[in-house]
Amino acid sequence: MKIIVLGAGRVGSSVAQHLASEANDVTVVDSHPDLLRELQDRLDLRTVTGHAAYPNILEQAGGTDAEMLIAVTSSDETNMIACQIAYTLFRTPTKIARVRAAEYLQQPHIFSQESIPVDVLIAPEDLVTDYVCRLIEHPGALQVLDFANGKVSLVAVRAYYGGPLVGNELRALGEHMPGIQTRVAAIYRRGKAIFPQGDTIIEADDEVFFIASKKNIRAITSELRKLDKPNKRIIIAGGGNIGRRVAEKLEDRYQVKIIEHNPEHARLLSEELDRAIVLRGDAADEQLLLEENIDATDVFCALTNDDEANILSAMLAKRLGARKVMSLVNRLAYVDLLESSTIDVAISPQQITIGALLTHVRRGDIVAVHSLRRGAAEAIEVVAHGDQHTSRVVGRKISEINLPKGTTIGCIVRGDEVIMASGDTVVEPDDHVILFLVDKSRIGDVERLFAVDVTFV
Amino acid sequence: MQPKVIQRILGLLLAVFSFTFLPPAFVGWYYGDIGVRPFLEGFLAVLIIGLVLWWPARRERRDLKLRDGFIVAVSFWLVLGLAGAIPLALAAHPHLSITDAVFESISGLTTTGATVIVGLDALPKSILFYRQELEWLGGMGIIVLAVAVLPMLGVGGMQLYRAEAPGPVKDAKLTPRIAETAKALWYIYLGLTIVCALAYWLSGMDVFDAVSYSFATVSLGGFAPHDASMGYFNSPLIESVAIIFMLLGGVNFSLHYYALSRRSLMPYRDDAEFRTYISVLGLLALIAVSYLYFTRYFGNFGEDLRQGLFQVVSIGTTTGFTTTSFHHWPGFLPALLLFASFIGGCAGSTGGGIKVVRFVLLFKQGMRELHRLIHPNGEFTVKIGRRPVDDRIIDAVWGFFAAYVATFSLIMLALMATGLNQLTAFSAVAACMNNLGPGLGAVGENYAHINPAAKWLLCLAMLFGRLEVFTPLVLFTPGFWRR
Numbered sequence: 001m002k003i004i005v006l007g008a009g010r011v012g013s014s015v016a017q018h019l020a021s022e023a024n025d026v027t028v029v030d031s032h033p034d035l036l037r038e039l040q041d042r043l044d045l046r047t048v049t050g051h052a053a054y055p056n057i058l059e060q061a062g063g064t065d066a067e068m069l070i071a072v073t074s075s076d077e078t079n080m081i082a083c084q085i086a087y088t089l090f091r092t093p094t095k096i097a098r099v100r101a102a103e104y105l106q107q108p109h110i111f112s113q114e115s116i117p118v119d120v121l122i123a124p125e126d127l128v129t130d131y132v133c134r135l136i137e138h139p140g141a142l143q144v145l146d147f148a149n150g151k152v153s154l155v156a157v158r159a160y161y162g163g164p165l166v167g168n169e170l171r172a173l174g175e176h177m178p179g180i181q182t183r184v185a186a187i188y189r190r191g192k193a194i195f196p197q198g199d200t201i202i203e204a205d206d207e208v209f210f211i212a213s214k215k216n217i218r219a220i221t222s223e224l225r226k227l228d229k230p231n232k233r234i235i236i237a238g239g240g241n242i243g244r245r246v247a248e249k250l251e252d253r254y255q256v257k258i259i260e261h262n263p264e265h266a267r268l269l270s271e272e273l274d275r276a277i278v279l280r281g282d283a284a285d286e287q288l289l290l291e292e293n294i295d296a297t298d299v300f301c302a303l304t305n306d307d308e309a310n311i312l313s314a315m316l317a318k319r320l321g322a323r324k325v326m327s328l329v330n331r332l333a334y335v336d337l338l339e340s341s342t343i344d345v346a347i348s349p350q351q352i353t354i355g356a357l358l359t360h361v362r363r364g365d366i367v368a369v370h371s372l373r374r375g376a377a378e379a380i381e382v383v384a385h386g387d388q389h390t391s392r393v394v395g396r397k398i399s400e401i402n403l404p405k406g407t408t409i410g411c412i413v414r415g416d417e418v419i420m421a422s423g424d425t426v427v428e429p430d431d432h433v434i435l436f437l438v439d440k441s442r443i444g445d446v447e448r449l450f451a452v453d454v455t456f457v
Numbered sequence: 458m459q460p461k462v463i464q465r466i467l468g469l470l471l472a473v474f475s476f477t478f479l480p481p482a483f484v485g486w487y488y489g490d491i492g493v494r495p496f497l498e499g500f501l502a503v504l505i506i507g508l509v510l511w512w513p514a515r516r517e518r519r520d521l522k523l524r525d526g527f528i529v530a531v532s533f534w535l536v537l538g539l540a541g542a543i544p545l546a547l548a549a550h551p552h553l554s555i556t557d558a559v560f561e562s563i564s565g566l567t568t569t570g571a572t573v574i575v576g577l578d579a580l581p582k583s584i585l586f587y588r589q590e591l592e593w594l595g596g597m598g599i600i601v602l603a604v605a606v607l608p609m610l611g612v613g614g615m616q617l618y619r620a621e622a623p624g625p626v627k628d629a630k631l632t633p634r635i636a637e638t639a640k641a642l643w644y645i646y647l648g649l650t651i652v653c654a655l656a657y658w659l660s661g662m663d664v665f666d667a668v669s670y671s672f673a674t675v676s677l678g679g680f681a682p683h684d685a686s687m688g689y690f691n692s693p694l695i696e697s698v699a700i701i702f703m704l705l706g707g708v709n710f711s712l713h714y715y716a717l718s719r720r721s722l723m724p725y726r727d728d729a730e731f732r733t734y735i736s737v738l739g740l741l742a743l744i745a746v747s748y749l750y751f752t753r754y755f756g757n758f759g760e761d762l763r764q765g766l767f768q769v770v771s772i773g774t775t776t777g778f779t780t781t782s783f784h785h786w787p788g789f790l791p792a793l794l795l796f797a798s799f800i801g802g803c804a805g806s807t808g809g810g811i812k813v814v815r816f817v818l819l820f821k822q823g824m825r826e827l828h829r830l831i832h833p834n835g836e837f838t839v840k841i842g843r844r845p846v847d848d849r850i851i852d853a854v855w856g857f858f859a860a861y862v863a864t865f866s867l868i869m870l871a872l873m874a875t876g877l878n879q880l881t882a883f884s885a886v887a888a889c890m891n892n893l894g895p896g897l898g899a900v901g902e903n904y905a906h907i908n909p910a911a912k913w914l915l916c917l918a919m920l921f922g923r924l925e926v927f928t929p930l931v932l933f934t935p936g937f938w939r940r
Contacts, residue, residue: 267836
């Protein structure tokens with residue numbers, strides 16, 4: 001696919017990297033030649049220097065035959081205008097724009113084909129905010145990813161001694177909790193994926209991915225580890241875009257404190273937040289944290305722009321007694337590093353954003369893509385089309401489907417009904433199938449599997 | 458400072474004001490009473506004074522400056538208060554001294570409603586009507602009327618508006634042009650008065666009483682053409698009408714404007730000041746009614762409810778109508794009601810007191826200090842509704858409160874020096890500065906029996922209260938007079 005990425009910032013460059021590694025023709029446009037040179041040295045892609053919304057620049061970047069435009073410059077207006085120009089001049093089929101300002105997002109009809117033709121809006125801050133909020137709502141979970149408009153979730157939990165299921169075979173799960181439907185999609189033991197079978201024994205420190213509906217997440221988590229109390233007291237470090245939105249979303253249900261270094265920003269925050277308490281100071285200030293009862297805090301989220309500051313303040317908070325600490329980490333290298341440190345959850349904004357973008361890059365009718373384990377694994381929601389004669393999936397039992405290696409079908413959503421996949425479930429047309437791919441390189445096989453093929457008999 | 462410009466405006470306004478003596482004269486003629494002459498004499502006198510002031514300065518068409526605005530606002534109330542006293546002083550019945558006439562006139566124009574006249578029922582209709590009319594004119598501030606009219610005469614009115622319109626947030630303009638704003642507010646005021654008069658008439662008052670009472674209700678004044686005030690009718694229906702229109706009069710008129718122009722009640726619901734206003738009055742009514750009930754003051758719940766509710770609304774909105782001698786009520790109730798009048802009406806209403814929005818800000822600022830003690834590093838913002846309030850405004854409100862209390866204390870001490878006892882002095886200053894009207898102790902019924910010096914002091918209190926303390930105080934700063 002020919003793709004133009006506008007903006008070589010954090011999101012832009014990681015999207016470009018991801019797409020280039022999947023054999024797409026990627027062109028990156030930015031006004032800073034330094035950023036582009038660095039990208040070009042590292043990755044196999046083309047770069048164009050210039051203002052991202054200028055028609056001649058877009059044309060230079062191959063606008064005439066591009067299939068997709070991803071506008072992720074730092075300016076909302078540039079992103080929107082670039083989409084408009086690409087549509088007017090080149091009729092680019094898919095136009096994705098990052099728009100941050102809630103003022104624009106509140107009026108969805110301005111993004112229609114007649115006014116500002118943007119097919120997909122992504123707001124990375126919103127995605128990260130939702131992600132953080134879900135983690136806080138589900139104590140014990142490392143990741144909570146929604147599918148089928150929130151009807152089912154994929155949850156990652158680290159198993160600990162004390163969980164009733166630890167040391168037992170997987171099939172004991174059904175016996176422990178009759179009536180609760182779930183399916184374990186994957187297990188990672190010491191960084192390696194294990195294909196879950198009924199007789200797989202769960203060990204302590206396994207990272208277990210299971211699929212369940214939202215109301216059952218708590219019960220299932222409790223099988224894998226001693227359950228944490230529901231979260232109540234939250235401290236957020238950093239009052240930037242993400243910190244502020246998380247505080248806004250949580251302040252009605254939790255006791256939220258937010259620490260912001262810059263006095264001017266702190267004042268603005270206190271004007272925007274109603275119930276959350278805004279504290280002015282350094283998130284790594286031991287005295288401040290102690291004064292604000294860090295030892296009685298359930299979750300400490302470090303959400304500043306600065307990776308190092310996030311990691312250090314989260315480590316400090318953990319040592320001072322915070323029950324669970326999370327840190328926003330932009331550099332992928334750090335995410336690996338934090339795997340086994342004192343920090344409970346490392347949140348990578350890129351991975352979250354890329355998932356949203358990949359949904360539109362993938363072929364086939366794909367509703368949601370979540371990138372997992374630093375991009376190595378993927379969970380996707382795909383709609384099965386066709387009938388028994390034209391599809392390799394529809395009309396077949398799950399046990400008959402020839403799934404690529406390392407791929408499991410987690411569950412099927414049919415209308416409002418959620419069906420946990422078992423061998424003899426038959427896939428019907430328009431079912432939403434949720435798959436877990438341990439190895440992302442198999443994505444092409446999955447795409448082919450779900451493709452409707454007229455000549456297939 | 459532009460003395461000529463000020464002179465021109467004052468002259469014009471006096472000339473216009475003189476015409477307000479004609480309706481009472483007409484009323485007197487219609488009812489055939491003896492009170493027509495003083496109004497006609499007063500009309501001529503004030504008209505001539507106004508024209509004499511205006512003529513030499515008639516070509517001064519420069520715009521008012523901010524400082525001129527303050528002088529005009531203050532001298533205006535003072536000059537109109539004095540001019541308004543002329544017909545009262547000239548009248549043969551009642552025979553009022555100059556002091557009493559000025560007190561009555563200022564009490565009317567500031568919508569206080571404190572009276573020195575006893576035996577209202579026997580007075581000529583013209584005098585009675587004139588008192589009500591003074592309150593009605595004072596209600597929205599004659600200045601606002603002037604602001605609506607004066608721009609047509611070529612005078613920029615923004616400065617006046619800044620000095621006059623009550624409340625801490627003075628920049629909230631409804632329409633882009635000041636004259637349009639003033640006109641819109643005036644129409645609402647007029648409309649409310651007409652509806653109120655109709656409602657009174659339908660509930661059983663005669664035409665004269667309906668008009669008179671509606672003037673004093675919508676302006677939250679509290680003068681009545683009967684000694685027994687609202688108790689004269691002894692009608693729950695009339696009292697209910699009064700309660701509704703007193704409540705409406707105490708609401709920020711901009712809210713009425715928004716509600717009318719959008720044809721919805723949402724502006725009321727969304728306004729934090731309105732919600733506080735209603736909640737405070739509701740809470741006070743609850744306390745008053747239950748205390749009356751448990752002390753068995755009236756001995757029957759219906760009566761407790763009726764009297765409690767009416768008196769709370771009347772005193773809480775600083776109207777000052779009475780249905781019963783509330784100053785004889787048991788326990789803490791009289792003092793509670795008097796304190797309620799300090800909160801008063803909403804900003805931008807005809808009510809007095811320190812205004813609900815200032816009360817809210819003071820409370821929230823107090824809470825903020827408490828939060829700061831708990832979280833020394835905390836950053837807290839005072840908000841009204843969901844909108845943050847600038848610290849500058851909070852400083853101004855604290856300053857206002859301090860000035861209010863200081864002025865209050867000084868006048869009260871001066872009153873006690875003239876020989877009033879403490880209860881009388883305290884309640885008289887409170888009732889006058891909050892533009893309420895009836896006090897406690899010796900001024901529970903009327904102000905007829907206190908000494909002349911005290912009356913002049915109370916006139917001062919009424920003016921300070923109406924002009925929101927700062928406007929007159931500015932004139933006492935040396936910096937104001939320096940060029």
